[in-house]
Every structure is written in structure tokens, then in C-alpha cells.
Amino acid sequence: MKALVLCSGGIDSTTCLAIAVDKYGKDNVYSLSISYGQKHLKEIESARKISNYYDVKLMELDLSKMFEYSDCSLLEHSNNDIPLQSYADQLKNNKGLPVSTYVPFRNGLFLASAASIALSKGCSLIYYGAHSDDAAGNAYPDCSPAFNNAINTAIYEGSGKQLSIEAPFINMTKAEVIKIGLELDAPYHLTWSCYLGKEKPCGMCGTCIDRRIAFEKNNIDDPAIKYIKIKE
Amino acid sequence: MKALVLCSGGIDSTTCLAIAVDKYGKDNVYSLSISYGQKHLKEIESARKISNYYDVKLMELDLSKMFEYSDCSLLEHSNNDIPLQSYADQLKNNKGLPVSTYVPFRNGLFLASAASIALSKGCSLIYYGAHSDDAAGNAYPDCSPAFNNAINTAIYEGSGKQLSIEAPFINMTKAEVIKIGLELDAPYHLTWSCYLGKEKPCGMCGTCIDRRIAFEKNNIDDPAIKYIKIKE
Numbered sequence: 001m002k003a004l005v006l007c008s009g010g011i012d013s014t015t016c017l018a019i020a021v022d023k024y025g026k027d028n029v030y031s032l033s034i035s036y037g038q039k040h041l042k043e044i045e046s047a048r049k050i051s052n053y054y055d056v057k058l059m060e061l062d063l064s065k066m067f068e069y070s071d072c073s074l075l076e077h078s079n080n081d082i083p084l085q086s087y088a089d090q091l092k093n094n095k096g097l098p099v100s101t102y103v104p105f106r107n108g109l110f111l112a113s114a115a116s117i118a119l120s121k122g123c124s125l126i127y128y129g130a131h132s133d134d135a136a137g138n139a140y141p142d143c144s145p146a147f148n149n150a151i152n153t154a155i156y157e158g159s160g161k162q163l164s165i166e167a168p169f170i171n172m173t174k175a176e177v178i179k180i181g182l183e184l185d186a187p188y189h190l191t192w193s194c195y196l197g198k199e200k201p202c203g204m205c206g207t208c209i210d211r212r213i214a215f216e217k218n219n220i221d222d223p224a225i226k227y228i229k230i231k232e
Numbered sequence: 233m234k235a236l237v238l239c240s241g242g243i244d245s246t247t248c249l250a251i252a253v254d255k256y257g258k259d260n261v262y263s264l265s266i267s268y269g270q271k272h273l274k275e276i277e278s279a280r281k282i283s284n285y286y287d288v289k290l291m292e293l294d295l296s297k298m299f300e301y302s303d304c305s306l307l308e309h310s311n312n313d314i315p316l317q318s319y320a321d322q323l324k325n326n327k328g329l330p331v332s333t334y335v336p337f338r339n340g341l342f343l344a345s346a347a348s349i350a351l352s353k354g355c356s357l358i359y360y361g362a363h364s365d366d367a368a369g370n371a372y373p374d375c376s377p378a379f380n381n382a383i384n385t386a387i388y389e390g391s392g393k394q395l396s397i398e399a400p401f402i403n404m405t406k407a408e409v410i411k412i413g414l415e416l417d418a419p420y421h422l423t424w425s426c427y428l429g430k431e432k433p434c435g436m437c438g439t440c441i442d443r444r445i446a447f448e449k450n451n452i453d454d455p456a457i458k459y460i461k462i463k464e
Contacts, residue, residue, distance in 0.1 A: 061297065066345055069352035098392045104351035105344060108390045112337060112344035113298055119336035120301035142390035150389055153382035158340045158374035160330045 003125040003166075004118040006110055007031040007058070009046030010193045011211060012129025012169060015181035019168060020127050021054050022184055029056045030121060034110050036103055037064030037075045039082075040197020049190045061113060073100040074195060082195045084204040087139040099139045101195060101206060107142035108151060111165065115155045118163055126155070131169040131177055133210055145170050174210055175217035182218065189227035200228055235357040235398075236350040238342055239263040239290070241278030242425045243443060244361025244401060247413035251400060252359050253286050254416055261288045262353060266342055268335055269296030269307045271314075272429020281422040293345060305332040306427060314427045316436040319371040331371045333427060333438060339374035340383060347387045347395055356395055358387070363401040363409055365442050377402050406442055407449035414450065421459035432460055 003020045007013045020029045031054075033047035044060070051058035064076075073080035080100055083090050090099045107130065114126045134143035141147060152165040169177045181188060193211045194201035201208050201224070215222045235252045239245045252261045263286075265279035276292070283290035296308075305312035312332055315322050322331045339362065346358045366375035373379060384397040401409045413420060425443045426433035433440050433456070447454045 065293065066348045067352065069349060071352075096392070102392075103348075105347040105387065105390055105395075108386055109341075109344040109348050112341040115337040116298045116335075116341050117301065120299065120303075138392055141392040144389060147386055147390040150382050150385035154340055154379055154386050155337065157376060157382055158337055158379040160328070160334070160370055160373040163337075 001125065002028045002030070002121065002123040003127055004030045004032055004114055004121065004123045005056075006114055006126065006128040007033050007047045007051060008129075009033070009043035009050065009191060010129075010207075011174065011181070011188060011191055011214070012131055012177055014050050014186050014188065014191050015177050015184070016127040016129045016166075016168065017050060017054060017056070018181055018184040018186040021056065026054055026056050029054075030123065031056050031058045032061065032114055032117060033058055034061045034063055034113065036106060037067050037077065039074060039076050039195075042192045042194070042197045046190055046192040050187055053187045053190060059117065063109060063113065066109060067103060070104050072103045074103055082205055084202070085206065086209045087133075087206045088137065090206065091137040091139055096138060098141055099206065102140055102142075105142060107140075107147070111151050111155065115159060115163055119159055124163055125166050126163065127166045127168070129169055129177070130167050131172050131174055133174045133214075139206075174214035178214050178218050182220070189223040191224055201225065233357065234260045234262070234353065234355040235359055236262045236264055236346055236353065236355045237288075237359040238346050238361070239265050239279045239283060240361075241265070241275035241282065241423060242361075242439075243406065243413070243420060243423055243446070244363055244409055245279075246282050246418050246420065246423050247409050247416070248359040248361045248398075248400065249282060249286060249288070250413055250416040250418040252357075253288065258286055258288050261286075262355065263288050263290045264293065264346055264349060265290055266293045266295055266345065268338060269299050269309065271306060271308050271427075274424045274426070274429045278422055278424040282419055285419045285422060291349065295341060295345065298341060299335060302336050304335045306335055314437055316434070317438065318441045319365075319438045320369065322438065323369040323371055328370060330373055331438065334372055334374075337374060339372075339379070343383050343387065343397065347391060350395055351391055357398050358395065359398045359400070361401055361409070362399050363404050363406055365406045365446075371438075406446035410446050410450050414452070421455040423456055433457065
């Protein structure tokens, strides 16, 4: 059994990679990192370090052309600022629309791309790390269980029943994801989540806030912040 | 209401474009043509001519990198020959697997790409021309109603309910598609279906056979073949 893991360089996909390597062995696992025109490449660098840590073959893809018309605030060409607020605060005035860091159907596109590559490489599973914090309040609708069920069926049926998605955290919080990763010794010190691509994580954007709370709930300091301090 | 039409340069997508332009007006319609590393670019040239005919803005995308590991016989780097047989004959020895001209999850990838672009462009509909001849016997599982329903739900849910798919021919044969297109004066003389990229359609590959039968059922000669003869 071979698996392909969508690898963003963050906490959730790193935990997916830890699970897949633990279950199928590093020689049966590929990782896939996709750039989409984001303002910085810190997360791609992290995906490389983490794939290297596990000694799995990383494939890299550039889909930025797909988003050249989007004004999502994560994108390099966008003049919109990345909000320094929690997702919950951002959603208060959003009238049911996703947050401004929602990249149009990004997860759908990433999973479809992963499906094409996985089928070519003889994989029968795609791992991806969507979890319930990201889906809450429709912040990222392409992280919701409804989306996940549908895209899984689409990939299963559209591949002639050769390929399925594993989204092991779809009903978990980020804190619960970290609990699993800690048990598997996932290399969280190598991960990057912050939307801003500065020297250190900003601590104030939606994903930094989400990440901090998740580590606090596990009663440990964020290993990446400790690691950056040690390197200084 | 704005719509994006996936435009392959063939019969089915040209009929979709005819419907969308008829319904929403040419200024509210975009067409999207995607190259995927196929052996010839005849169909891309047709997509350009047809978009030009309707005076709709064509966007072009190259996703060939996604298929560089696939050995599908349609791809330029593949050493496999394109079968000169009907789909039904090819499927006899296929043990439930798709035909060798199935490009791994191509329609899923194309629809996901279309979704990202459509959302960026403010469209609320994506048209695509899947029909029942292509889905028959699991020849192209990414043309089946089961796939179509699931990907439609995935796009609707994953876009925050901003975008849906229209697949008007999902339960029709190609002959029925042509009947609709003829009523709308679709420019079939500009279309290209043949998998081989020669001067004229080969008449022997799966899609040539399917196309010939569909025009015969409508009691007319294929306008593209007539058009090529006139130009000679």
C-alpha cells in the first residue's frame, strides 16, 4: 500500500506524514508540497526539511497561475493585508463568507492535483490534515466534513475506485492533532504556520493564535519557537 | 450571473458553450482550455477558434506537470499507442479498469482548477460536457453521474456555497448532445475530437467512432469533416 501526503509544512500535515510513515514505512510514502503564489516560502522550506527528516520523496508543484485573479490576502500579488485576528473575530462581520485568507477552493485543487499524481505513482491513499478548528464558522469551507466527504467520494468514483482520501483529523481540534503527533515524535520544531513570512512567527495572525492555543492545551511550549531561539 | 465553461475544443464542451452564451450572454461567459501534456494541440487550437467564434474570453492553463508520471496513452511522453478501437471493445479485457486513454483524475483536476479560477472571477457556475457515452462501462470514471454528483457537492461546499457545476449532458448520449447543439447552431465545423493529431481525424480511435455514430444518429454528415474538405 502506497500513500501520498499533502505537506504544507505546518502542524497538521506533518502529523499526517508521521502517521503515514509509521503505518506504511518511508519507502511507501510520497509527500507533495504545492506553492500557490503565497507571500512567502517559509512553509515550502519547512515541507522540505520535514520530508528530509522522514527521508520521504518530496514532489513540488507550482499552482500559482490558478490564483492570479484572486484577491485573497495570502497571495503575493494581493494588496490586502493579512488580518492580525483570530478566525472567530474575523468571522463576526463576514456574513457567512470565508475569511480573507481563504484561497479559492485551494484544498479542492490540492486534493485533485494529489489525486492525479497519486494515481500515476500507484498510490491508493491521499492523506491531508484538515481539522475542525479551520472549518469552524465556515472560516475555511474546504476544511469542512461536508466538503471532505464529497471530495473523497469524487476521488474514489472518479479514479475508478482506485484511490481514497484519509483525513484523520476532520473531527478533531488542532490540540487533539498535536496530542497524536507528540506520541509519534512528529518534528514540530521544523514546522511553520505563520501567514507572515518574517524571521519569527508573528504570534498575532489567525493561524499563530490557533497554534499557540493548541500547544497550551497540551501543556507544552511550541517546539518551533524554542528551536528558532536555540539557533539564534 | 457569470459562468465559466471548460472548453476542450470537442463536441460536448462546444455545446456547453453554446448553451451558456445563449443563457447568460457572451460578456458573462469565460472559457477555460487546459493542456495536460497530450500528444497534439489540435483541440487547444479548436478551443481558441470556438471561443473566438463566440467572442468569449478564453483562459489557457498548462497542467502537464501533473501527469508527468502517468503512462496514459494520450500523453506525449507515453510510449503506449492510442488504441484504434471503440471504447466498448477496449473495455472487454480491462477487468473493470478505465481505458488506456483515461488521464488520471483529469476531469476532477480540471473542475477543481476551474473552481479556483471561477471563484476568483466572480462566477457562480461551471459548465462541463460529460455525457453517458464516456462513462459507459467505466471507460472514463470521471464522467460518471456518481463522480459528477460528488464533485458538484465538493465544489458547492468547499466554495462556501458560492459555486456549482452544470453538467447538462450527464445522462445523455453524444447523439442527444449534438441534437441540442444543432438547435443552437453550435460551430461544430470548428471542433476537434480525434486523439491522433494528424491533418484529418483518423476515424478509427474511440472518440472518432463515438463522434461518427452520434452524427449518423442525427442524420447529418460531420460538419468538421466537410469543413476540412472545403478548405483543401
